[in-house]
Amino acid sequence: MLIPGFSQTAEAWDRVAASLPPHLSVTALDIETGGTFEDTAADLVERGGPGFYAGYSMGGRLALCAALLNPEPVTGLILVSASPGIADHAERRRRQIDDEALADWIERHDRNAFLDRWLAQPVLATLDPAVGRTARLESTAEIASQLRILGRGAQPPLWDELGSLEMPVLLVAGGLDEPHMAMAAEMLACIGMNAELDVVPGAGHAVPLELPESLAESIAAFMIRHSGTE
Secondary structure (H helix, E strand, O other), X not given: OEEOOOOEOHHHHHHHHHHOOXXXXXXXXXXXXXXXXXXXXXXXXXXXXXXXXXXXOHHHHHHHHHHHHOOOOEEEEEEEOOOOOOOOHHHHHHHHHHHHHHHHHXXXXXXXXXXXXXXXXXXXXXXXXXXXXXXXOOXXXXXXXXXXXXXXXXXXXXXXXHHHOOOOEEEEEEOOOHHXXXXXHHHHHHHOOOEEEEEEOOOOOOHHHXXXXXXXXXXXXXXXXXXXXX
C-alpha cells in the first residue's frame, strides 16, 4: 500500500509502482481526510488491509500513526522523508498557526498559485517543477482542509511511541535532504533493531518523484528481506 504526500493523489506513486516487481500486488491509496489525524490514519489501514505500507512525507506520518494504532495488519512499514511529529508543544502550536494561515491563503487563491508557492520551497529545490505539479488534488478547499487536519502542527507527536513498533521498518531519506537524513537517523535509534535506514544518493525530499526507480529498488529489497518474496 502506497500513501502519497500533502496535496498529492494516489497517482503520485505511479512511477514507483511501475518500477516494482510485476508479481507484487500494489495499491496506491488516496487520502480520505477524517475528523482527526488519527481517524484519517486508521481509515488507510481499514481500506488497505494486510500488507506492507509505504508513505511519503505526510503519507509517511499517517502510515506511522496507522501502524501504531493498529499494528496487526501492517507487515512492514516504509517511511520516506517522514517525521514522527513535533515533540515540543510550543513549536507544534506555532506550526499549527502557520499551517492555518497557509490554509486560509490557499482558499483565497487558485490551484496554480498554490502550486507555485508550494514548489518554491527550498526543501523541494531539487524537484523538477513540472513533475511536482502532476498528480495533485484539484480543489483548493480540499488542499486547505488536508493541511488543517493533517499538517505537522495538527499531528500528535509520536516520538515516545517509536520503540513500540515491532514490525520491520525501513526509513528512507534523500541524500540531498540533510534535515530528514538527520531525523531518520534519530528515528532509527528510537525504533531499535527492527529498523534500517536507506539513503538515496542524488535525491532531495521528494524521493518518489525525483528517483522513483531507486526508491522502488529499496522497497522491493526490503520486502524480499522481510517476507521471502522474490
